[in-house]
Amino acid sequence: MSKETAKCEVCGKVTDKDKLTVCIGCNKNFCEDCHSPETMEEYCIECVGMGGVVPQS
Numbered sequence: 001m002s003k004e005t006a007k008c009e010v011c012g013k014v015t016d017k018d019k020l021t022v023c024i025g026c027n028k029n030f031c032e033d034c035h036s037p038e039t040m041e042e043y044c045i046e047c048v049g050m051g052g053v054v055p056q057s
Contacts, residue, residue: 009043010034023047 004017008031021035022028025047030040 008034010039 005014006017006029007014009028013031015031020029023044
């Protein structure tokens, strides 16, 4: 069974989907290295106030 992968919106690294954080506002993917609050704010200005991000369950 192959894992689903996706590309990080910030650095372009392709990683397992279950290791990515997905913004619940705009559905952008962020890898473990890129989902710091600072990065999220930069990339999800309009979303951060809407509940921020949740790890993909």
